[in-house]
Amino acid sequence: MTRTIPAFESLAELADACGQVPGHEPWPRIVVDAALWRRLGRQLAQGQWALLGLWGDTGRVHAALADAEGLLVATLECPDGRFDSLAAVHPPALRLERAIRDLWGYEPVGLPDTRPWLDHDRWGVLQPHGAATEVPATGADYPFLPAEGESLHQIPVGPVHAGIIEPGHFRFTANGETVVRLEERLGYVHKGIEKLLAGADLMRGAELAGRCSGDSTVAYALAFSRAVEAALGVEAPPRAHWLRALMAELERLANHLGDIGAVCNDAAFAILHAHCGVLRERVLRAADAAFGHRLMRDRIVPGGIVGDVDSKGFAAIAAVIDEIERRFPALSELYENTASLQDRTAGTGILEPGLAARYAAGGFVGRASGRAFDARRFAAYPPYTRLAFPVPVLKAGDVDARVRIRMLEVDASLSLVRQILERLPPGELWVTLPAGAGEGLALVEGFRGDVLAWVRVASGRIERCHLRDPSWFQWPLLEAAIDGNIVADFPLCNKSFNCSYSGHDL
Amino acid sequence: MRRLLFDSLLKGPVTEAPPAPDPDALAELAQAVNRRARERLGRSLSIRAVDAGSCNACELELHALNNPFYDLERYGLHFVASPRHADVLVVTGPVTKNMREALERTYAATPDPKWVVAVGNCAANGGVFAGSYAVVGGVSKVVPVDLHIPGCPPSPRQLLAGLLALLETAR
Ligand code: SF4
Numbered sequence: 001m002t003r004t005i006p007a008f009e010s011l012a013e014l015a016d017a018c019g020q021v022p023g024h025e026p027w028p029r030i031v032v033d034a035a036l037w038r039r040l041g042r043q044l045a046q047g048q049w050a051l052l053g054l055w056g057d058t059g060r061v062h063a064a065l066a067d068a069e070g071l072l073v074a075t076l077e078c079p080d081g082r083f084d085s086l087a088a089v090h091p092p093a094l095r096l097e098r099a100i101r102d103l104w105g106y107e108p109v110g111l112p113d114t115r116p117w118l119d120h121d122r123w124g125v126l127q128p129h130g131a132a133t134e135v136p137a138t139g140a141d142y143p144f145l146p147a148e149g150e151s152l153h154q155i156p157v158g159p160v161h162a163g164i165i166e167p168g169h170f171r172f173t174a175n176g177e178t179v180v181r182l183e184e185r186l187g188y189v190h191k192g193i194e195k196l197l198a199g200a201d202l203m204r205g206a207e208l209a210g211r212c213s214g215d216s217t218v219a220y221a222l223a224f225s226r227a228v229e230a231a232l233g234v235e236a237p238p239r240a241h242w243l244r245a246l247m248a249e250l251e252r253l254a255n256h257l258g259d260i261g262a263v264c265n266d267a268a269f270a271i272l273h274a275h276c277g278v279l280r281e282r283v284l285r286a287a288d289a290a291f292g293h294r295l296m297r298d299r300i301v302p303g304g305i306v307g308d309v310d311s312k313g314f315a316a317i318a319a320v321i322d323e324i325e326r327r328f329p330a331l332s333e334l335y336e337n338t339a340s341l342q343d344r345t346a347g348t349g350i351l352e353p354g355l356a357a358r359y360a361a362g363g364f365v366g367r368a369s370g371r372a373f374d375a376r377r378f379a380a381y382p383p384y385t386r387l388a389f390p391v392p393v394l395k396a397g398d399v400d401a402r403v404r405i406r407m408l409e410v411d412a413s414l415s416l417v418r419q420i421l422e423r424l425p426p427g428e429l430w431v432t433l434p435a436g437a438g439e440g441l442a443l444v445e446g447f448r449g450d451v452l453a454w455v456r457v458a459s460g461r462i463e464r465c466h467l468r469d470p471s472w473f474q475w476p477l478l479e480a481a482i483d484g485n486i487v488a489d490f491p492l493c494n495k496s497f498n499c500s501y502s503g504h505d506l
Numbered sequence: 507m508r509r510l511l512f513d514s515l516l517k518g519p520v521t522e523a524p525p526a527p528d529p530d531a532l533a534e535l536a537q538a539v540n541r542r543a544r545e546r547l548g549r550s551l552s553i554r555a556v557d558a559g560s561c562n563a564c565e566l567e568l569h570a571l572n573n574p575f576y577d578l579e580r581y582g583l584h585f586v587a588s589p590r591h592a593d594v595l596v597v598t599g600p601v602t603k604n605m606r607e608a609l610e611r612t613y614a615a616t617p618d619p620k621w622v623v624a625v626g627n628c629a630a631n632g633g634v635f636a637g638s639y640a641v642v643g644g645v646s647k648v649v650p651v652d653l654h655i656p657g658c659p660p661s662p663r664q665l666l667a668g669l670l671a672l673l674e675t676a677r
Contacts, residue, residue: 122603128639139607159608162587164555164568167605188604189559192640207634214563214659258566271510277573278520284570294661295563334507502562 005039011049011065011072021075024439025230029062029073037076038084040065045089050360052443053452054086054096055466056104056129062466064441064452066360066378073441073454078106081130085110092359092473103194105130115143118187118505128195147173147181155487159188166501170490177486182479190505197465202228202433205462206301209453212467213503214295218244218251219446220467220503221300223453226381227465228302228433231440231457237428240304241382246420247287247296248445249413250317253324254283255447256406256413259498263403264335266491267344275331282320289316304430314421321417324410332407345400349481349493353395359477362449362470364409365497367393368401375445387419397481399496435460446470448500469503521577525663527671528655550582551673554592554616558609558648559602559641564626564659568596571669576662583669589615594672596623597649600632601642613649621652621672625665630654 008014018030032040040063044051052071053064060077063086076083085108087094097108098117105127119126121140126133147154152173159167169185197208209224210217222244229236236244261276284294290313291299299306335341351361356369366373374391376384392408394401437458444451449470456463478497482490555568568585571578578584586592589612601609613622624645627633632643645651655668 120604122606123639124603125639132639137603159605160556160589160612164557164565164585166557166560166562166565167608188608189557189599189602190604190640191559191600191602191635192638193635195640196635196638204634211561211563211634214561215566217561217563258569271507274574275510277570278575281570281573281575288661295566295659297563297658330510334510338507500562502560 005036007039007043007048010069011067012069014074015072021439023231023437024073024441025233027071027073027441029075029439029441031075031077034076034084037074037086040074041084041086041089044086044093047358050357051086051090051092052360052450053454053466053468054093054100055454055468056100056106057456057464057466061100061106062454064454064468071379071441071443081105082107082109084108085112087111087113092476095476096472103127103129118190120187128192129198142185144171144183144185145181149175149180151175152180168501172487172490174487177488179482179485179487179490182482182490184475184479186475186501187505189502191502193506194466197462200462201460202302202457202462205455205465207298209465209467210297210300212506213448213469213471213500214297215255215500216251216446216448216451216469216503217295217297218247218300219444219451220453221298222248223442223444223446223451224455224465224467225300225302226442226444227440227453227455228457229440230442231438231455232302232434232436233438234303234431234433236304237431238382238425239427240429242420242424243305243309243429244300245383245387246309246317246417246424247291247299249416249420250283250287251296252447253410253413253417254280254287256410257283257324259495260331260335260403260406260410262498263345263399263492263495264341266495267341269338269341272331272334272341275327279324279327282323286313286316286320289313301430303433304428306429308429317417318421321414321421325414328410328414335403335407342400344489344492345403345496346396346398348399348489349485349496351397351477351481353397355477355480356397359473361473361477363445363447363474364402364405364449365470365474365477366449367391368405369397370395373450375443375450378450379443381442381444383420386423387416389416399492402496433460448498448503449474467506469500469506471499471501471504474499475504519577520574521580522575524581524670525667527674528664528667550584551593551669552586552591553583553594553596553669554586554589554612555596555598556589556609556612557598558605558629558645559599559635560626560628561599564598564628567659567662567665568598568625570662571665576666578666578669581670581673583673589613590617592616592620594621594623595649596625597645597651598625598629600628600635600638601645601648603640603642606642606648609645609648622649623653623655623668623672624651625655626660627656627658630656633658
């Protein structure tokens, strides 16, 4: 007999109904039974909530859900290693469940696709987070999904690609020049980061978190540190918050400038690539002058930040902001007014707003397809509550819209950096962490979208840490966006998404 | 666009003077390069980048070598799309087990004489990922390495100094 469970209006109502697990901050965690887990799956499928994460833990799985008001972690105990697949009703969970299966050995019952995902049969160990059984590494073949029809042909690409980019495999099925199916195979750069994190001390944790996806090293270190601080119930000092945001905005600027140039380069418009490359380099040099590292790596730690910025550093940042403000308008104008470039980007690689919403696509991918979500607003972490910034949203969903969102965000970040430089409070840079225990969740807006970090810490060590890159919910959408486009436009589409391989593969 | 081009003409290039070739790298390389190779290659090297599991930051700095400040091509060094066109493999990352075979095959596809440059701390010994079930832990465990450029990631200037040392020796 199945219990009928009423639909919940909001996550807050759900949290009240279930009772929260103590010691989980700042959003509630609840333990649900199998029936309620299925109910949550249906409400996810109906689009009532967004799935922001799904990960394994000892004897249980956790799902992070979001509605308009906030976040919630729902936990299902699965002592027998089986749980009802959410992907059976809500496809965005698919790769996450395949990963849980590979890493923990839990069986998502009803999982529509049971091929391994991160496990390429090369590790010499099965279910590294679970039983960790030693097995011979045979590199078994991976069956790609079939695509049948007259005059279809396949183009395998990767894992080693032509450019200086990360490895992954793309299997195109094309009819003449038109792509009828793209299937991605990822996992090539899986480094086992979450296993290395288990048992690590907090400083090593920050170091590893900052190396999940190098282009987002600030965002990851920030997400990890905020999650640890939430778990231990400490707050970094105000000056640390502001300097963290300064780094986050510089990281966003550098990456957006690089991406805008790279998309134009893939459309064979090299002059914008060169000019954006110069501006990007200047940002990295200013970051180096201010924070002692071009990518600002290992500067954010649980409790605060390492090292202050001197007057020379601030002057370097102010100078680069001036320069970009002076020179960027001419570049965006050139982008707008070059018909041959627009011809390539406008109408190419369209991601439907409905899909973006269903997959809770973060960052410019979501915002170029009508999803007005920005973790700086949603999670409202300091100092953004005290800063004015727009969250630009477009509806077209094409390569052009993803470029334009980045351009608008360059402007927004310039203004944010200015506000921070003007109002940066004096004071301490870090607080000593107590040796407590607890669980913490953080959601931070990296340049690519929302990075989620979840930790359980006890006596200065990490028991379990999960880091979810925004790419998890963007990669599958690239498969949809390329549909019906020509093969030659794939590099352009891919660059406009710029998903992280390393952040996804972990 | 004409304005932009005109401005660029007036302002002159942002391209900077090269760093001196890294002396440590020169010493490491002196043993690796033989005379015959020098005669064959002249002063130009084609580089093929292979990401063997990097966090992608090493790639960002390799990319930077192509920006107008560093302008790698003026030294006769350029990145090529296929290992079959390459003299040098630049390898990043701790070599994940999932990438090991791809690296081996890329190496096999590169014609002789060839050099391997391991870029970044990960490529040297696995870096922060050493000891994981999923990584081999260093490029030299899979293919012979002629030069290590340390850093996390190495800056473009460090990369350039290392590559120029390679060019000096391979001349
Ligand atoms: S050396 Fe550092 S920057 Fe390079 S791949 Fe490793 S972690 Fe990333």
